[in-house]
Amino acid sequence: MKNILVPYDFSDVAHHALNFATDLARKGSDCKVTLINVIEQPTPDTIKTMGIVGHDPMQSLYIKMLIDTAKGKMEAIMADSSYKDITLKYKIVLGQPFKEISEEIKTSGIELVVMGTSGSSGAEEFLVGSNAERMVRYSKCPVITIAKATSASDVKDIVLASNYHDVPTSFVEHVKKLQKIFGAKLRMVKINTPASFTSTRHDRKQMEEFISKFGIENYTHESYNFSNEEDGVIAYAEDIDADLIAIGTRQRRGVGHFLAGSIAEDVVNHSQVPVWTFGLDNA
Template identity: 55%
Template sequence: MKQILVPYDFSKVAEHALDFACQIADKSEGNILLLNVIEHPTADSFKTMGIQSEDPMEQLYIKKMYERVQEKLAQVVSNAKYSDDKIATKIQLGNAFNTIIDQITEENVDLLIVGTEGAEGLNEFFVGSNTEKIVRKAQCPVISVSEKVDLEPIEKIVFASDFINTDDFLIEKVKSLQAMMDAQLKIVKINTPASFTSTRHDLKQMQEFVEKYGIENCTTEIYNYKNEEDGIIYYAEDVEADMIALGTHQRKGVGHFLAGSIAEDVVNHATIPVWTAHIKD
């Protein structure tokens, strides 16, 4: 993970995201880009601070806001707990969601780490619906965190799928995540009344999946529940998992094996970090 992007709105969950990013950067010898997006009613007319508004009062407002954010970011980076980390800062004007997605490409980002459920700070950005959109559209893996989390205790990662038409790109990313965390992969299929399949069928399917991708240090299990999103979360709780990993389709924003925004629902309701990455259509 050479380039890690952390959107930062000065909320507590954004701080949790930065703290977690620092731990990952330390382990992977990566760099962190701390991004703040200044939103403004007429921000569509601005792409950088170099573009001027025709309204002098608007110019003054933007200038003061920029200076304020710049000062606050400097205070964050100067915190002693980040003294050993390589953290760069960037301020952009515009729509927060669109800017974050654009910066992934512009800054060649390998991993995006976002806080969820933030309801304070300058932008009040990290609420559920915005995080859902990021998970759906980001062109790199995303880790969503809602609470303070430490890297070292991450020993079990739940990976849920239907194991039909599995995606090579996604599985390689999951294996890389597992290797970075040095964790056990808890591979699970959520069996629901609406999409019931036999235990014999599922166990054979998962065993073929494990063999096809050469996955090591893993377990396979079937978990019965009335719906997939709650089944994933409850299974993770039952096995005392430390992280959940899911694939998403960019086109529909849905989990690989589900109808509906299941990955986004899990992101919104899980208390442990959730890793998501796109399935290549």
């Protein structure tokens, strides 16, 4: 892994994401971390709400102030001795967060996005709600979401939540790469719900075939009963004291509804441990 992108809005969770990303970068060689701060251009209505009177001249002045403030904060991070052993840089761009982050992924060869699951309030806020969910669902590269301070060095057990049916080979290869980076055990689980129940015998056979087909190593596997999939994933991770959850997403519902985007997004929104997601439509 050579390029990690951290959407950064100067909030606590963004800083947690930065620390996780730099810790992860230390596990590889020649890995660089880029911080991207997206400044959304205010509309005339937004400017009025903020108490700024005027049109283009005042708007331009206000945006320049935001850019200068962001640059000062970024330069302070660059000067932090905690990151002196990391190749760290930053970008400040104007636009819509999802669009600008997606463009950066495409043009800079980003291999992983690490981002907080909530953001700050006010003009710098862009990691909350729909923006984070859109990144999880539509990102062309894997995304790790961070809810609280976590060290990448502490990741020893990774929950892989799946239905283990019609999973693209490319997705599994990304999971195996993730497991190798952390040197972690893969804790494979299938969540059984009343609405979509299969027997333990069926699940065991399905997972063993999956393991054999993809050459999975250093793992455990089991089925887990719960009222719904998303809460079941989180409950299982809590029960085994897992350090990270890995789950696939889909841009639309299709074969294997368990892996549909909304379930992964619900897990991201409620999990206290980091969540790695990658689009099955990208695989």
